[in-house]
Amino acid sequence: MSAKKEILVETDGPVGVITLNRPEALNALNHALMEQLIAAVEDFEAAPPIRAIVIAGSERAFAAGADIKEMDQATPAQMKADPHLSRWDRLGKCSKPTIAAVSGFALGGGCELAMACDMIVASESAVFGQPEILIGVIPGAGGTQRLTRAIGKSRAMELVLTGRRFTAREAHAWGLVNRVVPVEAFLTEAKKLAQEIAAKPPIAVSAAKDAINKALDVDLDTGLSLERQLFYSLFDTQDQKEGMKAFIEKREPRFVGK
Numbered sequence: 001m002s003a004k005k006e007i008l009v010e011t012d013g014p015v016g017v018i019t020l021n022r023p024e025a026l027n028a029l030n031h032a033l034m035e036q037l038i039a040a041v042e043d044f045e046a047a048p049p050i051r052a053i054v055i056a057g058s059e060r061a062f063a064a065g066a067d068i069k070e071m072d073q074a075t076p077a078q079m080k081a082d083p084h085l086s087r088w089d090r091l092g093k094c095s096k097p098t099i100a101a102v103s104g105f106a107l108g109g110g111c112e113l114a115m116a117c118d119m120i121v122a123s124e125s126a127v128f129g130q131p132e133i134l135i136g137v138i139p140g141a142g143g144t145q146r147l148t149r150a151i152g153k154s155r156a157m158e159l160v161l162t163g164r165r166f167t168a169r170e171a172h173a174w175g176l177v178n179r180v181v182p183v184e185a186f187l188t189e190a191k192k193l194a195q196e197i198a199a200k201p202p203i204a205v206s207a208a209k210d211a212i213n214k215a216l217d218v219d220l221d222t223g224l225s226l227e228r229q230l231f232y233s234l235f236d237t238q239d240q241k242e243g244m245k246a247f248i249e250k251r252e253p254r255f256v257g258k
């Protein structure tokens with residue numbers, strides 16, 4: 001097995017940062033990279049001091065898609081038997097907030113990886129797209145589902161059927177991207193947003209994330225009921241008592257994550 005590090009992992013206080021590290025292939029998402037990425041996400045999820053996760057690429061490329069050279073000769077049975085694709089779902093299920101820091105190409109699986117995160121901070125140079133149709137397939141890691149939910153059916157249909165790329169500004173106008181910042185600031189801004197969220201009470205953050213994600217999947221009554229249950233459950237946390245007491249005492253709260 002290759003010992004090459006396809007990702008770099010570091011922490012900045014309560015923020016875990018994962019940087020994709022295959023510059024020679026524009027961070028194309030091969031099996032090794034995805035395995036290391038998911039393992040790092042799982043490690044950060046299990047580490048109590050980590051409260052938010054940033055996934056970044058380089059200035060030139062967030063990721064140029066799944067590694068075409070790993071799948072060009074595959075059969076349907078081989079693709080289906082490959083545990084690799086189902087591992088992709090793990091990122092979307094992470095209980096801690098995730099932020100994609102995107103600059104340059106975010107194409108195919110790269111766009112899908114960014115969309116599997118909770119938020120996207122993009123540089124002015126970011127280029128998104130689902131170009132799979134141009135190589136004879138369709139998005140396979142959430143592109144048809146997440147893009148449609150994020151920007152609506154008509155736009156998603158046009159982009160997936162033509163494979164046309166779209167800019168950070170378009171992505172922002174359509175609600176796919178949280179903010180667009182100068183190239184030199186994309187990582188700093190993503191980390192800043194992560195730090196801001198990391199300072200909030202983590203059990204409430206996780207509950208809010210869960211409830212918002214459910215809003216896309218369930219009918220309104222079910223969603224409202226789920227939200228209410230989560231809201232009630234937070235009254236069992238020390239952070240709720242502290243947050244409300246601090247408000248009444250006119251001081252900053254000291255959240256402990258319990």
Ligand code: HXC
Pocket residue numbers: 024025026028029064065066067068069085105107108109110131132135138139140141
């Ligand atoms: C494997 C890739 C790659 C990819 C780039 N490279 N993208 N290798 N898989 N997805 C490699 C190139 O082969 C090349 O290697 C090196 O990275 C630099 O790329 P160039 O093409 O020379 O760079 P440039 O001319 O600047 O063009 C950049 C680009 C182009 C526009 C991003 O590389 C491109 O179109 N890439 C493919 C984009 C794509 O179709 N993505 C969707 C993949 S399918 P060498 O060795 O030649 O220097 C997908 C399905 C997901 O993602 C399904 C779920 C898993």
